[in-house]
Amino acid sequence: MTDLALDKLYGFYEQLWRIRLFEGHVQRLAAKGEVPGFPHLSTGQEAVAVGVCAHLAANDYVFSSHRAHGHVLAKGSDPYATFAEIIGRQDGLCRGRGGSMHLVDAANGVMGATGVVAGNLSLAAGAAWAAQALGDGRIAVVFFGDGATGAGVFHETLNLASLWQLPLLFVCENNGYAEFTSREEHSKVAKVSAFAAPYHLPAETIDGNDVLVVNAAAAAAVRSIRSGAGPRLLECMTYRMAGHYVGDAQRYRSKEELAAMKEKDPIDRLRAHLTQRGEPAAELEAIEKRVASEVQAAVERARQAARPDPATVLDYVYSQPLSTTAEA
């Protein structure tokens, strides 16, 4: 995996920073009261989004969770429209109707984040079923946290996906927490990948903070799924450097734990890897700076974007006025 072309590694580095800096702005503006609702940051988990989405085409389907910013950006959605949505503007991906927890960019295969933990799993199975039925060669990927494994629909969907051999990749971002409760406290099953075995669904647990590891595992999984070999599960061990939501006081984490998290930072790890390969620090800093100014520009533009017109609040509930439906 160290043989990866250099431009690919630089690409990853850039994407990791894009997500990190983008969410930094979310956090900063949330503190200033500019972000309605409860945004959830993926800070520290970016390598999973980047390593997996590297293997997806624009028309492959991605379903995300309430912690969606990283997945949406890694899939290639426009940071401006994404940020505009997060702050509820008319130019936002969903015209201000969805917000941080409901990002959809259908043209780019981002089929939706969901605010209900585990609510996205069966939807992704449905997308995979549609791809299978239509034979269009697409695959579906669903990102979820370890907290979702407590829901019955997680198990139902594993069974169904395996039974129907759906082209579906389950990506568990095991960040050790279900909201504020540690994994030890909410499940007797230590590894999420263990749930897959009884359903005959190939699964592995990997280091989710090393983008190179994620990249390699996702490459193999996606290749297998595209070949028609059925669904797979990747459990990516990662760490949520931020709280459950912006403003979470995190009283459930010890100082030692918070201090140790720096070692897990996926950006530091990729930087170390690149430095070890002899890449100049100045080059890496330049990337960070370029991405920072790009993101800053997108964020500032989004902040200037128009707010939705209250007169349009009833738009999009139905596809058509129903009293005139289907005369044909």
Added chain:
Amino acid sequence: METTFIEIMRQALDEEMTRDASVYLIGEDVAAGGAFGVSRGLVDKHGPLRVRNTPISEAAITGLATGAALCGLRPVLEIMFIDFATLAMDCLVNQSAKYRYMSGGQLSVPMVVRTQAGAAGGAAAQHSQSLESWFIHVPGLVVVAPSSPVEAYGLFKSSLRLDDPVLFIEHKRLYAMKEHLPADAAAIPLGRARVAREGSDVTVIAYSAMVRTALEAAQQLAQEGVSVEVIDLRTLAPLDIETLVRSVTKTRRVVIAHEAVECGGVGAEVAARLGAAAFDELDAPIMRVGCPFAPIPFAPELEQALLPGREQIVRAVRELTS
């Protein structure tokens, strides 16, 4: 030739599957025909990929249908009993109903959830309920409750061709009902109520199997010289208030009848809307006929004692006209 509700529904499904290759039928036992035989034989004609059994996993299969609807299929999902829709509520309420809105119109969910409701023959408390009012409370869902085989045929066709999620509620007591399906039977527009019988003294508003009961009550009352207009709502969400107001303007008296529990039922919404839209037209308080506030019991005598029927409608009409 007269055919049953089950046969006519099967014909509607068959025709739509033939017309549109993106229509897929999934659910528990559907390839075997389903619990009531509605889809019997369709697997032979349309193949095991388009008529497919699922595990007993209502949460997952409702998501499966919804996700597929987002991505190019037009699934028909069967939830065997509406009582089991409780297991699919997250998907129906939080996902299917809201996808179009939450995505700012980028995506829609063209899906029909066929389900079956109502009490008949000792199915008891967990297989007999009429839970439709839960769903009319959810923006984004369309709720359809046909009153006869021919109505079901036309309403199903419109439901399937709509780009929004539809809960299509079949009443188990109607399954054996026979009607002649006219050769030119067509899709019936959603969102419009139907005057099932014209009358001038009292309007009885009903839907699903209760329309037939209301027609029987009207027949009986006609012999007493009371002229009853019966309206079949057809679509519970959205409600066609215009047709109701037109009728009330004529009769000035209203009874709303449904099998669902009276408290918080569709009748409560209809009454409130009519009260607001036609208060000056009314000569008497709006009356409701519905189930008393109890679960559906098992023993036939108890089931009979609880369920509202012709007698309750007749009594309510008499009270309004005496």
